[in-house]
């Protein structure tokens with residue numbers, strides 16, 4: 001399968017099943033587009049009025065050569081392995097610990113309904129958290145790297161337990177031959193020097209929630225009195241980000257129908273000194289006034305292009321920023337198993353509620369149907385687990401002809417469920433945005449890695 | 456090759472990979488959607 005597109009002056013051709021990325025001239029672009037449905041003679045005839053015949057034949061032989069090298073028009077060899085996935089191991093390597101189902105902000109778009117996930121406010125006890133970590137170790141097989149996210153609600157509202165759990169994990173990792181990697185996601189309200197110092201020592205990643213410009217941020221991210229949180233959190237996060245040094249962090253925002261010019265928000269964050277940025281489209285019911293609309297779509301595409309071009313410029317100027325969705329490593333990216341195995345929810349990644357129940361991921365918490373078991377008895381709903389094992393790109397009928405499948409892996413099961421009622425559906429709007437982002441991300445790789453640009 | 460320039464990309468090969476030491480996709484930043492393209496491979500032996 002081939003996907004070709006033009007962006008920022010480049011003609012780009014992707015060969016889906018080999019992962020190859022080609023940059024071609026105009027003739028090459030046309031030849032490749034005609035190649036599968038026409039004989040070489042037909043292609044020559046078709047293009048003869050615009051290109052010299054010798055050039056066309058030259059180009060055809062280039063295409064042939066790449067095809068026999070397995071870099072163009074490559075066949076799908078991976079389908080058979082994907083169905084083995086039902087047999088895939090039950091190893092768990094990551095947990096999202098909902099240490100606090102409560103929040104000190106009252107963000108109106110919160111998918112977790114102010115951290116309560118449609119339930120009661122609750123706080124995870126140290127005993128539950130410790131058992132969750134033991135459960136992870138017991139179920140992690142030979143995997144050494146174990147990921148634990150402190151999530152909420154707002155995890156800093158249960159900070160002592162977070163710290164005690166980190167200490168507990170560190171106390172067992174040597175003996176168990178594991179390496180814990182912690183992530184903290186926070187709204188910033190309770191960030192202080194002590195939090196920063198601890199996080200810098202222990203958290204491999206910190207996710208800071210900011211939406212961008214003050215008016216955008218304060219529209220949703222308000223406290224219980226309705227007051228915007230921007231002025232309160234920005235200085236704290238600036239300090240936090242600065243103190244991270246070269247440790248990983250992300251500023252993560254959400255854009256909605258009300259700020260379809262979201263690059264302004266990203267650039268605002270960059271102006272504030274944040275360099276590691278992530279910005280996600282809101283996922284909400286279609287009748288929600290902030291939901292993204294069909295009219296928004298072309299605007300959003302334009303925004304992603306503006307962002308990509310601006311990032312290239314910033315890099316040239318020696319002031320690069322990172323955008324999470326544009327990070328793509330063509331030469332040392334994920335292996336094919338990763339690319340077809342889906343997001344891992346319900347299989348290698350589970351969410352733990354404050355009282356120890358297990359769910360496929362943080363987005364399913366609170367939906368009783370999706371309860372998988374608990375940290376004492378383990379995964380008891382194995383039928384559900386089998387269902388999630390197969391939520392990969394080959395199991396979703398809508399992904400069959402999608403060129404982005406090996407970059408996407410099948411998308412978000414939770415979004416699919418919320419959009420279609422089925423974890424094996426797809427959230428079509430999200431897919432289109434995803435594909436746009438991939439086109440931009442690959443274009444940036446092309447701009448930066450074109451071997452010929454040096455020649 | 457005059458008309459086509461090919462970037463270096465990781466070979467997609469059933470014979471390598473699958474060690475599972477990498478992050479799960481939804482971690483690290485976004486938490487509402489995912490892709491695998493931006494995931495790093497942790498197997499430096501490859």
Ligand code: SF4
Nearest residue numbers: 399402408410411431
């Ligand atoms: S972008 Fe959508 S259709 Fe394409 S692979 Fe991902 S989930 Fe499937």
Ligand code: SF4
Nearest residue numbers: 343361412413414481
């Ligand atoms: S289902 Fe969606 S939110 Fe849940 S882990 Fe997968 S990608 Fe993330």
